[in-house]
Amino acid sequence: MKKTRLLLTFLVLILLTGCGSEGFDDSDEYGEIEFELDAHTYQTSVMLNEIEVVTWMYQIQWLDTREAIDALDETEYDMLVVEPGFNFIDEAYDTAYMISALKYKPDGEERILLAYIDIGQAEDYRSYWGEDWVAPTKKRPGSPDFLVTVDPDGWSGNYPVAYWDPEWLELWLAYGGLIEQIVAYGFDGVYLDWVEAYDDDAVREAAEEQGIDPERAMLTLIKGIHERGQTMKPGFLMVPQNAPYLLDTDPALYTSLIDAVAMEDTWYYGEGDAEWDDRKAGDLSGGERHSEGYSTEERIAQSKKYLELGIPVFTVDYCIDAENANEVYYSARENGFIPLVTRVSLSGITETPPY
Secondary structure (H helix, E strand, O other): OOOOEEEEEOOOOOOOOOOOOOOOOOOOOOOEEEEEOOOOOOOOOEEEOOEEEOOEEEEOOOOOOHHHHHHHHOOOOOEEEEOOOOOEOOOOOOHHHHHHHHOEOOOOOEOEEEEEEEOOEEEOOEOOOOOOOEOOOOOOOOEOOOEOOOOOOOOOOEEEEOOOOHHHHHHHHOOOOHHHHHHHHOOOEEEEEOHHHHHOHHHHHHHHHOOOOHHHHHHHHHHHHHHHHHHHOOOOEEEEEOOHHHHHHOHHHHHHHOOOEEEEOOOOEOOOOOOOOOOOOOOEOOOHHHOHHHOHHHHHHHHHHHHHOOOOEEEEEEOOOHHHHHHHHHHHHHOOOEEEEEOOOOOOOOOOOOO
16 A cells, blocks of 8 residues: 555445335446545554553654653653663763653553663764774774674664674673663663664674674574563563564574564665754655565565564654655554654654554
8 A cells, every 4th residue: 555545446236125216316327436544543552561552652862851851751652762871972861860751651651661772783972982992994894893894774873793792792781781771770671773783794794704693693692681681670671673584593582582573664764864854864665775575565574473473563664744654554553563653863753643
């Protein structure tokens, strides 16, 4: 379905049995009637830690003021994915205030609050980034050795890593590490970005050189995060983003480690580093992003494998045009997913309706 407005041609037959033909005008003609498909036609939800999630919001930039946090708090979303922000080198977020403000909706009902973390890339604006670290380029790796290459989607300051490297694992899983800090702040779980690092060409080449199975290594990292979180907080939630085909490596193991999955760009995407008001902040489709096994149809088919295994599917697409947004909300729910439409910078509260 390309648009939410479909032109339907239908036939009306009136069969009158035993009562003559009163009221029937045989001069009536078949007509074309235009219907507006309502994005509310299908409703999907999921229970996470006994909280029903129907709508959700995803913001990982510009939460450095209490005003921005309060604006997000005033919304009715059942689940929020936010940048915890405590480990920025400059202008760290007031994470304690964030938790206290966002954990409950305006009506007093509890929300699910997930911390966004990038487990497949190092980011040069994080407090873990050492002064002596050297960023990689497209042609050479960086230092430390686990810094492999540059972000393929154009996000500046982000560098895919050899995520199996002990030094990288230590950052996340050690006592006092990032997962422990996230739990201590009071988040309900984590939203894992760049799980797809295992599928990056440069990362796969590095893995091959070291005799590493990249898919298995990613599952090992996810398992480590799961175990660390559960040890500290039973019911700690795990929601990986993207990497739809990681499921096929070991469905039983993967589904035992995650509570839901999120998929970006099923219908529309935005360009890396685009600001909120940029014309390329959304509404893009086709091209390399939607080629081969990542067409909209293939993404939907793979996402449904998760549903069949009892794993809920969230979708996040990037649109500016309201008609495109309505298409996503309708189509996603029609397929059993829980959708969000926002803009690729993830720096504000979406202007599309939070159906």
